[in-house]
Amino acid sequence: MTRSVFIAVALVFCATGAGCSRPQSGPLVIFLDGAGWYASSGGVESGLRQAGYTGRFETFSWSSYLGPAHDHFVNANSRGIGRRLARRIEAQRKVDPESSIHLMGLSAGTAVVLRALQELPKDVQVDSVVLFSSSVSSQHNLTRAMAHVKGRLYATASTHDAILAGLPANADGHGGAPAGRVGFRLPTAASAQTVEAYDRVVVLPWQPSYMGFGWTGSHTSVTDRRFVGTVIAPRILSHEPFPLDRSVVARAEARTASPPS
């Protein structure tokens, strides 16, 4: 009996303690898993380490442990959880204003990431954001969130994502196809501020060559360590813009200028 109580207390302690570690100086990656899915952080961390990342890697726990549906429909859009993550980022910035902070989320975890960015104080920014198989709407307006991103926001998208194809509603509550299937779309009649924001948003659509790095186009294989280490890490660990990247704005302009034959 005592043993069971001890295990239960330990589990509760672990669950509450996750994502609340004390801020330390140095580069930091904060990763948020998907709804009811707690297995992706290992691959992401391993991929980053393989690519030479030596900073800290934290998994921010936002799950209710009541199953994927509850996480997706309730927690992902919770302002309280978003604020909790925002406070974590703010605390890190206070401890070390110079070192990089990278935010990464999978599926519904990306809704929490975007919510947290919107909740950040005006002068606090993260360095980059990576949204894996995002279950927020492709029409989600990123302008406010991007004001708190110094560099670029990368969003992976795959039309082969069967989980997103079957979603009855997006994690952010907005309509339209999920960004994890079709990428983010530049809002119509966008203001100058919005265009500036989307000029730093890069969609990484699935392509067959990514299969060689473990991303088969499915929902969770995007966090394969080889894909993270080979495709994502060079983009976020370098200060220079990645040559292959073309922002949502640039691609929209190119489409308008000369429609593909």
Add this chain to the structure above:
Amino acid sequence: MRSRCKIVMIVLLALTGADCAVDKHYRVGREAEDRGDSSRAYDEYCRSGAASRSGAVAAALERTAPGAADEAESAAITALDQGRYDEAWRLLMRVLDIMPNHPNAPELIRRLEAEHSAEIALVSADYLRRGSAALVMSAESRPVPATALALRSTRPAPIDPATLGTLPAKSPASAKGALAAKGRVAGSETSRNFEPPRPMTSAKQPKEKPGDGKDAVALASAEKPAGRAPREMTPVAPAKPRGPVEAPRGVIKPPPKDSMDAERWGDDQGEYLIVHTLSKRDRRYPRVLRTLEGITLELRDTDGDGEVDLDVFDGKRRIKKVRDLMPGSSQTYRGKSGELYRMTLLGVHHKSHTVRIGIRAM
């Protein structure tokens, strides 16, 4: 009942046909891979992967990606040498598309974009219009660069030194700027790192008489049937110097008049900071050699087609695995200081597994 049967038959036929289409790309890729054409194999596997996301295709892509990236990089460097900056840009983007973590391609692309923006404007706009996914898959619709074809399909013919001056001239822009060779003299560091050819210690090795450089050739001739000329290393015209470069002091002087006649390679023209000879069988030359900035080259193998496998190490860490490098092709690597270097395979003597490699700054 009959109409149902027909529908079922049609569906079955369609399904089998679709499978055949998928298999066709995979099969063609497999054949190309068996031929050693990684680039073509990679493209075919990509086409196969677009239709069938199977584990076999994924494994094939993983297998062929390094070779395909190497081929594109070699062709890109050749295009750079010839002043075809748009083609070089496209090929370097292909390198990145195949291997996004390629250590040197991003820097080369940035330099090209900064120094030759006008030349690459069209190809860049085309890339933007097609989207980042278009590079690999569009290979079928694009003409294969002539240089790449030449590198793949034919063994370069020996070049008379007199004709070297008639090689295509490079853009004047290449004479200056970051893309130009820096014209550095291999200084004390080169000398310190340089490992001279080891003296022959084995009794089985031919003894070289002082002043009689014909011995090596004579020995090679003795091993062959009478009347057959000794097989020489396949010489390739090295790229023309991009600027005034002083004669490097670190150049390895090969034994005079042996099968690797240095003058035929233009080594003393000073276009390489250093020229190394590595061999697996000829004991006069090392198989593993420390070169500039503490980078180590290790010769793995040569084959009858003149292709060479070698590894590049920074300390104990392998930073590059070069496979099927053709004579005349180049690969890049980064020194400890962050400087970009290119190594060009100048020649191969397959029988003795001996290769000659020139290194210079990018």
